[in-house]
Amino acid sequence: MAKTNFQYEKRQRELEKKRKAEEKAQRKLEAKNRSPSEQSADEAGYETTETDITTPE
Secondary structure, eight states, rough: OOOOHHHHHHHHHHHHHHHHHHHHHHHHHHHOOOOOOOHHHHHHHHOOOOOOOOOOO
């Protein structure tokens, strides 16, 4: 029976964590660089519809 290559698995997990951290940093940077007028327009443009509201049955 073949042995499991734990070093390979660990390296893959580390690469995945690094990739996710880079994506998060990129999203934060993009959000920081957005102008305040764009942010307020996005928030003001959202309208609540009946499909957005869930009622308990």
